[in-house]
Amino acid sequence: MQKVVILEYVGQESLEFDLYNSFREKIYEKGTPLTPSMVLKFSTVAVYRDENEGELVSSVSRAKYKTYDDSLTSVYSHEIAEYLVSNAKKVIEQVEKGEIPDKSVCEATRNIIIDEISSKIDEVESIHQLRIVDDYTFSHGVNVASICSALAFKFDFQQKEIEDLTLAAFLHDIGKTRIPPEILQKPKPLVPSELEIMKQHTIYGYDIIKNQMGLPERIALVALEHQEKYNGTGYPRGIKGKEISLFSQIASIADVYDALVSQRVYKEPMTSSDAIKIMIAEGSKSFNPFVLYKFIYLVNYKSSDGIVEDPQIIGFSEDTEHEGAESATKIDSNLLD
Numbered sequence: 001m002q003k004v005v006i007l008e009y010v011g012q013e014s015l016e017f018d019l020y021n022s023f024r025e026k027i028y029e030k031g032t033p034l035t036p037s038m039v040l041k042f043s044t045v046a047v048y049r050d051e052n053e054g055e056l057v058s059s060v061s062r063a064k065y066k067t068y069d070d071s072l073t074s075v076y077s078h079e080i081a082e083y084l085v086s087n088a089k090k091v092i093e094q095v096e097k098g099e100i101p102d103k104s105v106c107e108a109t110r111n112i113i114i115d116e117i118s119s120k121i122d123e124v125e126s127i128h129q130l131r132i133v134d135d136y137t138f139s140h141g142v143n144v145a146s147i148c149s150a151l152a153f154k155f156d157f158q159q160k161e162i163e164d165l166t167l168a169a170f171l172h173d174i175g176k177t178r179i180p181p182e183i184l185q186k187p188k189p190l191v192p193s194e195l196e197i198m199k200q201h202t203i204y205g206y207d208i209i210k211n212q213m214g215l216p217e218r219i220a221l222v223a224l225e226h227q228e229k230y231n232g233t234g235y236p237r238g239i240k241g242k243e244i245s246l247f248s249q250i251a252s253i254a255d256v257y258d259a260l261v262s263q264r265v266y267k268e269p270m271t272s273s274d275a276i277k278i279m280i281a282e283g284s285k286s287f288n289p290f291v292l293y294k295f296i297y298l299v300n301y302k303s304s305d306g307i308v309e310d311p312q313i314i315g316f317s318e319d320t321e322h323e324g325a326e327s328a329t330k331i332d333s334n335l336l337d
């Protein structure tokens, strides 16, 4: 028996193999429709297939051939991309000079991102159409904001939520402006003492957004929490599951993805499919499986019809549980079918 990572098959219409549980009992026949509820249920539970059924091509492997299609154009024209990156540069330079970032520049950036993504979201076939390839320091915030904005549309968030998440994502790394450049730009892995300094960027970011800019708590929280992990092993507070705000859970997925596929001083850019494989392997250790599932759908450019996308279900409601396996099963059995 071979373990199956069910998230790899997101986007496939039906099971291409019989599915077994850990007692080696067949639970689904080959050909059974692969519903979102089934994927969510088995994303946190071990399932298996008979390895004698031959090599199977998952949607992750297929993505390798699709994501570098040069014929797909960016949602941003050259002029708009330049404008967005120059705004990011302006904001970062203001903080470096000890000034308070200009809120109107941040909001103008947010509005352009939302306008461009919302008008083109239905035609987007690859996540790369949402990204700007430029100097990471300035393009990363724009890219994370663009991916978050697309996810917010996929989740059917209300306008105010789309706006706040996009702005939060744009500013999530603003605290890095207070990290010494020799640590930020170090072309080698950081030693533990440097890592501790680096971790402070989350707290600095919260301070800049909340106290200096006077923006709402939920926007500042994304800067504070985007390095937290779903199982509680992240930083700065080591909070887990629904203790991490939903905005932060979404931004952390976009953040990790953009960092993996970007060129950095210490690494070459990774292909989209390799990045997704790493993120799937991390699974619910790092990410909310439900948000990761939606993200993989976005990467695999499949329509997400058929899945309930009410923000109430996935965390805006105080009553909603969405932690790990329990939540995936709960969403599955109660709300998606």
Ligand SMILES: [Fe+2]
Binding pocket: 140, 172, 173, 255
């Ligand atoms: Fe980041």
